[in-house]
Amino acid sequence: MTDNNYVIRPIQPDDNAKIAVTIRKVLIEMGVPKVGTAYADKALDSMFENYQQQSARYFVIELNDEIIGGAGIAPLDNYNGPVCELQKMYFLPEARGKGLGLQMMTICLEFAKSAGFKTVYLETMPYMKDAQKLYNKVGFKYIDGPMGDTGHYSCTVWMIKNI
Known part of the structure; x- marks a missing residue:
């Protein structure tokens, strides 16, 4: 999928170092x-x-x-049932505010549904308000506690969406 010069595509082996740097930059920021x-x-x-x-x-x-960004879907760790997790959705500043988050979310949710999942779960930080706006826009709802065991105990906002 392209929009201007942006390309959203499945990860390739040569992307490993680049996406790791991108994600860590955003997390530090x-x-x-x-x-x-x-x-x-x-x-x-x-x-x-x-x-x-x-x-x-x-x-x-x-x-x-x-x-300049990425996101993924995988089965929710340590959870039984048709629940997946939206994982590692992070964008550098140059990717923000261009509708790429919504495009990426659409691709991830379509994959989750095609893979047979019924619910998508995510974790985020309370101060990541722009991300939460996007999640709300596509139908995610807040829940009171974590599901599964992702090991991300510092993330204190949990959301789900039925698909």
């Missing part, structure tokens, strides 16, 4: 703790390999051969 969040995930340095199961997919946004 947002003041996210380095423990109990995606920053500390071992998967961050091998994203391609971690999304190579049938029910998981990670997408990146590319602009002029640079990775």
Whole structure:
């Protein structure tokens, strides 16, 4: 999918280092703790390999051969049932405010539905208000506590959407 010079596509092996740097930059910019969040995930340095199961997919946004954002869907860790998690949705400043978040969300939700999931879960930080606006816009609702066990104990906002 393209919009001007932006390309949203599935992650490739050569994207691993680029997406790890992109995600860490955004997390540092947002003041996210380095423990109990995606920053500390071992998967961050091998994203391609971690999304190579049938029910998981990670997408990146590319602009002029640079990775400027990404998001993925995978089964919710330590949870039984048709629930997936929207994972590692982060965009550099140059990707924000251009409708790319909505495009990425649409792609991720379409994949989740096609993979047989019935519910999408996500975790975020209370001060990530722009992200929460997007999540609300596409139908996510707040819930009172975490589902599964993602290891992201520093994330204190939880949301779900039935698909």
